[in-house]
Amino acid sequence: MYKRILVGVDGSNQSDHAFSKALSIAGECRATLIIGHVLDIRNFPNEHMLYAGELWDEWKGKADAMLARYKEQAEAAGIKTEIAFASGNPRIQVAKTLTKEHGADLLITSATGRNRMERFFTGSVAEASIRHAPCDYLMVKDYETASPYYKTILVGVDGSDQAEDALSEAAWLAKQYEAALTIVHVEPIGIYTGGAMAAAPLSYEDNHRLEAERMLTSYKQQAKESGVSTVKTEYVHGNPRAKLSTDLPESLQADLLVCGATGTNTVTRLMIGSVAEAAMRHAPCDVLMVKRDNSR
Numbered sequence: 615m616y617k618r619i620l621v622g623v624d625g626s627n628q629s630d631h632a633f634s635k636a637l638s639i640a641g642e643c644r645a646t647l648i649i650g651h652v653l654d655i656r657n658f659p660n661e662h663m664l665y666a667g668e669l670w671d672e673w674k675g676k677a678d679a680m681l682a683r684y685k686e687q688a689e690a691a692g693i694k695t696e697i698a699f700a701s702g703n704p705r706i707q708v709a710k711t712l713t714k715e716h717g718a719d720l721l722i723t724s725a726t727g728r729n730r731m732e733r734f735f736t737g738s739v740a741e742a743s744i745r746h747a748p749c750d751y752l753m754v755k756d757y758e759t760a761s762p763y764y765k766t767i768l769v770g771v772d773g774s775d776q777a778e779d780a781l782s783e784a785a786w787l788a789k790q791y792e793a794a795l796t797i798v799h800v801e802p803i804g805i806y807t808g809g810a811m812a813a814a815p816l817s818y819e820d821n822h823r824l825e826a827e828r829m830l831t832s833y834k835q836q837a838k839e840s841g842v843s844t845v846k847t848e849y850v851h852g853n854p855r856a857k858l859s860t861d862l863p864e865s866l867q868a869d870l871l872v873c874g875a876t877g878t879n880t881v882t883r884l885m886i887g888s889v890a891e892a893a894m895r896h897a898p899c900d901v902l903m904v905k906r907d908n909s910r
Contacts, residue, residue, distance in 0.1 A: 615786055616640075616750075620648040620698065620718035622708050622739065625680045628724035632754040633684060634762040635900070636722045639752075640693050642790040648716045649684045650698035651677055652707040709742040713749055722752045744894050744903065750783070752902045753894055761869075764791045764900075768868040770798050770858045770889060773829055776874030780904040784872040785837040787902075794844040796866055797833050799826045800854040823849065859892040863899050871897050875905045 621636035623629045633649075640647040653673055681697050688695040698716050700707045713721055721743055743751045769784035771777040781797065788795040801822060830847040837845045850857055863871050873890050890903045 615643040615783075616645045616720045617643070618648060618716065618718050619643070619645050619720045619722065620650050620713055620716055620749075622650050622652075622721070622723040623680070623684055624651065626724070628754070631762075632722055632724040633687075635752070635754050637688060637691055637693060638762040639720070639722075639787075640688075641691065642787075645720075646694045646696060647688050648696045648698050648712075648718060649681055649688065650700075650708065650712050650716075651681055652704040652712070653677055653699070653701040654704050655701045656703055704739050705742040708739050709746045710748075713747050718749050720750045720752060721747045722754060725753050725755045740894065744891055747905070750902065750904050752900065754900050755897070764788075764793045764870045766796070766866060766868045767791075767793050767870045767872060768796050768798060768858075768863055768866055768899075769872040770800065770854070770874075771829070771833060772799060772854075772874075773825075774874060776904065780872050780874040780902075781833055781836070782840075783902065783904050784870075785840045785842050787870070787872075788837070788845075789841040792843065793870075794846075795837055795842050796846050796848060796862075796868070797830055797837065798848040798850065798858065798862055799830055800857045800862075801826060801849065801851050802854060803851050854889050855892040858889050859896045860898065863897050868899050870900045870902060872902045872904065875903050 616639065619636055619640050621633055623633055636647060639645070677699065681699065685695050685697060696716065698712050700712060708723070709721070712718070723740060723743060725740060740753055743753075764787060767784050767788050769781050771781055784795060784797075787793065826849055830849060834845050834847050848862070850862070852861070858871065858873065862868070871893055873893055875890050890901075893901045894903065
């Protein structure tokens, strides 16, 4: 599974919950936990350099104290821990720089920050992480009522290599947390032809349903063989963006949605949009976007 997990922290309640999820996953994976913080200096005063130096010392001191608290908590849980500190533009530093410099195979952040401005800022970090992080990305959303442990996991599949990687990660997590796993395939209504959506012939829909049901049966068997005790499958029609990002997580009361970063092909992605990006914005639960196959 994961070997080096980077979690972004800022001291907020939301960040604390993301850290709890990171602790939990790192413990299950026996992974090294890298606790990262980026000091945003884009608005740092350039005038009165003496005052600026004092301000830097104050901000840096607070950041160091915060990171030390998180590190102490992780080490008390028996987690091997590293610290990753940087200054600059958090959007670039978190998604691109810290992940690469520290060899992370999973990045975890909360969906929001401490206040309105920081929610805007952290949202931009999440947006950059979706698009640019070279590793898997877990966005932690619900911090007020959620447990650090997952109990109901939903994974979207379409037969692509990326979806199979997502299924593998979802099954592993379901096994570790003894969670129920639902494997879903959403069949778009109609087919893409000549630059527009057209109604699909009945024979086309029947053939695709048979193929999808065989795929789901095979995936269910794979999950069972990997040790997941509770597995079910769903085949539904509709817009994959809407179904996977909001409708199904709500109806199944999922606390984690797992999806591949891309779909079956370029045309499909253009037609339905990125399911992963829609889920990151609209899903009522945590979202794990799988970008690459991680060796276990």
